[in-house]
Amino acid sequence: MPDPLDLEVRRKIYDTICAYPGVHMRELQRKTSLATGSLDYHLHFMHKNGLIRVEKDDRFTRYYNAAEAFSEQEKQTLSILRQEKLRHILLFLLQKKHASATDISKGTGLQPSNLSGHLKTLQKNGIVAHNKKGRYRLYQVTDKETIIKCLMVHKKSFLDSMVDNFISAWLGEDDG
Numbered sequence: 104m105p106d107p108l109d110l111e112v113r114r115k116i117y118d119t120i121c122a123y124p125g126v127h128m129r130e131l132q133r134k135t136s137l138a139t140g141s142l143d144y145h146l147h148f149m150h151k152n153g154l155i156r157v158e159k160d161d162r163f164t165r166y167y168n169a170a171e172a173f174s175e176q177e178k179q180t181l182s183i184l185r186q187e188k189l190r191h192i193l194l195f196l197l198q199k200k201h202a203s204a205t206d207i208s209k210g211t212g213l214q215p216s217n218l219s220g221h222l223k224t225l226q227k228n229g230i231v232a233h234n235k236k237g238r239y240r241l242y243q244v245t246d247k248e249t250i251i252k253c254l255m256v257h258k259k260s261f262l263d264s265m266v267d268n269f270i271s272a273w274l275g276e277d278d279g
Contacts, residue, residue, distance in 0.1 A: 107148065107149065107152050107154060108154070112137065113148070115137075116145050117149060117155070117168075119131060119134050119135055120155055120166045120167065121168045121171075122259070122260055123185075123257075123260040124167050124168065124171065124173065124181060124257065124260070125165045125166075125167060125178065125182055125184075125185050126166055126185070127163035127164060127166070127185070128142070128146075128166075130185070131166065153169055154168075155167060156168075156169045160179075160182050163182070165178075165181075165185075176246075176249055177249070177253060179230075180230070180249050180250060181253055181257065183225070183228060184250070184253055184254065184261070187263070188211070188213060189225060190263065190265075190266070191213075191265060192207060192213070192225065192231075193225070193230070193231075193244060193250055194266065194269050195207055195210045195211050196231065196242060197244055197247060197269065198269065198272075200243060201234075201242060201243040202241065203240065204218060204222065204242070207222075207242065229246075230244065230245060230250070231243065231244055232245050254266055254270060255270055255273075
């Protein structure tokens, strides 16, 4: 039987999934420039043949290389980090240690009404917690090590200058 990845289009999809673990359908479609029907067909074929893993979270179906093992915590963290606005909130909080919603809104450029929903998502997933200080809530990242590890290991897959800048600063702190 021929190798399922001998087909150029399948190899392109597989390589993209390997490069961007936790990628969802629309993002995969943008990165490969394939039509929805064609992409869907090849994803089902690769899943059926054990090349990729398909996992559903609250909002997305995400794809992973079947040969690479991810813990539930890593998958959850990658899923959150794949969402640009959530990633930017986390990067801001990692740099500030803790911040009020007003500080986060100003620092990320997100409107307070949108920020509220994003913070609830991060809290629901146990990635961000808050403490009350007077009438303010101060938000902080709960597991910095896991987030930083995912950012560093998968840095190239985010294509985000904020991630690059954060990692450069973080490594600079460790070196000095």
